[in-house]
Amino acid sequence: MRLSGKTALVTGSSSGIGRAIALRFAREGADVVINGRDERKIGSVVNEADTIGRKVLGIRANVGNMSECRAMIERAEAELGRLDILVCNAGVFHHTPFLKMSEEEWDEVMTIDLKGIFNCIRAAIGPMVDRGWGRIIAVTATSGVVAPPQMAHIAAAKTGAHGLIKSIAAEFASSGVTANVIAPGLVDTPILGNFSEQALQDFARRVPIGRIGRPEEIAEAALYFASEESAYVTGQVLNMSGGAVIANG
Numbered sequence: 001m002r003l004s005g006k007t008a009l010v011t012g013s014s015s016g017i018g019r020a021i022a023l024r025f026a027r028e029g030a031d032v033v034i035n036g037r038d039e040r041k042i043g044s045v046v047n048e049a050d051t052i053g054r055k056v057l058g059i060r061a062n063v064g065n066m067s068e069c070r071a072m073i074e075r076a077e078a079e080l081g082r083l084d085i086l087v088c089n090a091g092v093f094h095h096t097p098f099l100k101m102s103e104e105e106w107d108e109v110m111t112i113d114l115k116g117i118f119n120c121i122r123a124a125i126g127p128m129v130d131r132g133w134g135r136i137i138a139v140t141a142t143s144g145v146v147a148p149p150q151m152a153h154i155a156a157a158k159t160g161a162h163g164l165i166k167s168i169a170a171e172f173a174s175s176g177v178t179a180n181v182i183a184p185g186l187v188d189t190p191i192l193g194n195f196s197e198q199a200l201q202d203f204a205r206r207v208p209i210g211r212i213g214r215p216e217e218i219a220e221a222a223l224y225f226a227s228e229e230s231a232y233v234t235g236q237v238l239n240m241s242g243g244a245v246i247a248n249g
């Protein structure tokens, strides 16, 4: 098993991509922390992960709040022994014309999708550096690469996250801590709830591979970046869009 003896915290793992990553890590031998803001959703994924046989902890915390992040990571380290792998995946989605974009919506996206990554890394990286081993992975979006219309806040936050991760990668490369990004295109999760079936089909037709992605496919890339096999890879952005970035970007 590729993560045997490791511990991992996946933010936003009470749903969608984060859930798939946490379950994949547990199946590879990692003890995992399931996080989100909704206790009921966290509990349901904790129950699922429990059947795999690894230690599983559910922690409710808002990644946009530094003290909640610190408390979550301290608890994870106390109950799992240490934290080896941090996946910053929690995020929200809004598709809003710029002339209708409110300051509140802008701040919400920045706080969760960008500052949330800073908060979690800031709270978790010190002991990784002290131990000389750590894996940091951010789940962003291809909107941080190609910047589609009506997503100015998401594009700004995800592009910012790419800069943040690259700088962390450079600063801690010699300490055995890698930091990489997975930038998905559309993936079949509850975050797409506001899209009509027609809009999703139209989008899928523009994807060279001919469909939107599956959370389990993103989890395979996260497993690589979390594993020993990726030790010589840091500061990279992996686009996972079925070819949409090269064809439409």
Ligand SMILES: NC(=O)c1ccc[n+]([C@@H]2O[C@H](COP(=O)([O-])OP(=O)(O)OC[C@H]3O[C@@H](n4cnc5c(N)ncnc54)[C@H](OP(=O)(O)O)[C@@H]3O)[C@@H](O)[C@H]2O)c1
Pocket: 011, 012, 013, 014, 015, 016, 017, 018, 035, 036, 037, 038, 039, 041, 061, 062, 063, 064, 089, 090, 091, 092, 093, 112, 139, 140, 141, 142, 183, 184, 185, 186, 187, 188, 189, 190, 191, 192
């Ligand atoms: N699905 C896509 O098409 C797609 C495409 C590109 C990028 N992404 C990115 O992939 C990541 C995961 O999205 P998803 O598609 O899996 O969506 P999802 O199914 O809606 O899951 C989002 C997760 O983030 C959590 N979350 C949201 N705000 C949080 C906060 N402030 N603190 C802690 N947890 C929070 C949610 O829990 P609560 O509901 O309990 O808060 C949930 O567990 C996001 O960063 C998203 O931008 C998704």
